[in-house]
Amino acid sequence: MVVMIKVDRDIVDRKVEHIETVLKEDVSYHISTLFNDITLIHDAVPELSLHKIDTKINFLNREFNVPILIDSMTGGAKIAEKINKNLALAAYEANIPISCGSQRSGLKHRNLEYTYRVMRDVSKDLFIIGNMGLQQLIKDPIDIAIRAIEMIDADALAIHLNPLQEAVQLKGDVDFEGGLKAIEKITSQISVPIIVKETGAGISGTVAKKLEAAGISAINVSGAGGTSWSAVEIIRLRNKGSNYRDNVASVFWDWGIPTAASLIEVLNSTFLPVISSGGIRNGLDIAKSLALGASLCGIAHPFLSRAMESSESVIELIDTYTDQLKIAMLLTGSENVRELLKADIVITGKLIDWVRYRGIDVEEVRRKTYEKLYG
Numbered sequence: 001m002v003v004m005i006k007v008d009r010d011i012v013d014r015k016v017e018h019i020e021t022v023l024k025e026d027v028s029y030h031i032s033t034l035f036n037d038i039t040l041i042h043d044a045v046p047e048l049s050l051h052k053i054d055t056k057i058n059f060l061n062r063e064f065n066v067p068i069l070i071d072s073m074t075g076g077a078k079i080a081e082k083i084n085k086n087l088a089l090a091a092y093e094a095n096i097p098i099s100c101g102s103q104r105s106g107l108k109h110r111n112l113e114y115t116y117r118v119m120r121d122v123s124k125d126l127f128i129i130g131n132m133g134l135q136q137l138i139k140d141p142i143d144i145a146i147r148a149i150e151m152i153d154a155d156a157l158a159i160h161l162n163p164l165q166e167a168v169q170l171k172g173d174v175d176f177e178g179g180l181k182a183i184e185k186i187t188s189q190i191s192v193p194i195i196v197k198e199t200g201a202g203i204s205g206t207v208a209k210k211l212e213a214a215g216i217s218a219i220n221v222s223g224a225g226g227t228s229w230s231a232v233e234i235i236r237l238r239n240k241g242s243n244y245r246d247n248v249a250s251v252f253w254d255w256g257i258p259t260a261a262s263l264i265e266v267l268n269s270t271f272l273p274v275i276s277s278g279g280i281r282n283g284l285d286i287a288k289s290l291a292l293g294a295s296l297c298g299i300a301h302p303f304l305s306r307a308m309e310s311s312e313s314v315i316e317l318i319d320t321y322t323d324q325l326k327i328a329m330l331l332t333g334s335e336n337v338r339e340l341l342k343a344d345i346v347i348t349g350k351l352i353d354w355v356r357y358r359g360i361d362v363e364e365v366r367r368k369t370y371e372k373l374y375g
């Protein structure tokens with residue numbers, strides 16, 4: 001008798017639909033990351049050479065050439081093989097870290113593991129972050145975390161939080177009880193660094209404190225202003241001929257904590273290294289994130305269409321961001337990333353309203369972060 005493995009087409013199809021929706025439709029937040037409320041003060045006599053600007057950073061005990069992380073996107077569907085391979089080749093070439101997409105379908109279907117492993121095949125030295133949803137980890141955290149790490153020989157594991165997406169998605173998994181306990185279990189028993197990331201709705205200072213107490217190694221804020229997962233789910237269902245979630249979900253299109261606000265909140269509340277992500281769209285956003293105290297900047301959506309083309313196209317975009325970052329560093333008189341954290345900045349508009357309301361002194365946060373990162 002031939003025993004057939006039943007493939008859960010739902011997860012695999014959903015992955016493909018997510019990629020198609022993100023590539024073809026406008027799924028951005030209408031609200032801003034609030035990086036436009038930050039001005040880096042121009043230095044008209046920088047006394048530096050653009051050629052000597054140093055963008056190297058340290059993150060989780062590894063040195064990288066540029067503070068860019070290719071953030072979690074895909075895996076678990078045939079189309080992901082090419083995307084992940086091109087992203088990984090570019091990350092290796094640029095010496096930057098990369099995070100894979102949720103490994104849920106790879107764990108369910110061993111015949112899809114290769115769509116993630118193509119990343120590790122690029123090099124044993126590439127810094128790869130695995131990815132699992134907290135919802136999938138709650139029931140059996142240790143076993144699932146170990147299997148995800150082993151699948152790609154991961155250097156770190158990102159646990160993603162997506163309550164917004166689950167809540168607006170058709171048949172989403174909406175039982176969130178036991179999440180923090182599962183994270184605590186994983187950090188106490190798993191040796192690789194555990195990063196917790198949102199998926200576009202941001203992390204508050206209060207939540208960051210709870211995550212730090214649960215023993216994690218870093219936070220990726222993934223704030224609002226970039227890819228909106230309510231938007232992705234609304235449009236994905238519309239394209240399937242259903243407006244089932246429109247009435248409910250559309251009011252949550254712009255739900256979340258803007259990235260710049262989330263970054264400041266998390267830096268103010270914890271001693272953890274923080275990844276700025278969610279709507280990072282150029283080297284100036286990266287420079288502003290570093291000036292606030294981010295250790296790294298995660299970028300997802302802009303790399304997707306590039307990865308559909310080639311690894312060279314991905315590298316071209318990394319180079320553009322790097323050139324923009326270097327010019328911003330020159331024009332603030334910052335020879336390296338450490339100096340950027342001391343550069344003069346001004347915050348106005350909604351972001352200054354946000355931090356004042358929350359009682360946060362941004363210059364104090366920057367001083368504290370400088371001490372933490374550079375002693």
Ligand SMILES: Cc1cc2nc3c(=O)[nH]c(=O)nc-3n(C[C@H](O)[C@H](O)[C@H](O)COP(=O)(O)O)c2cc1C
Pocket residue numbers: 018019022071072073074100101102131159160161197198199200222225226227277278279280298299300301302304
């Ligand atoms: C096509 C696509 C798929 C994604 N899949 C995942 C995922 O599997 N796991 C995860 O943690 N985040 C996932 N994300 C969220 C991103 O990692 C990131 O947090 C979010 O898109 C905000 O960044 P961006 O504005 O640069 O796209 C995905 C994003 C995109 C665009």
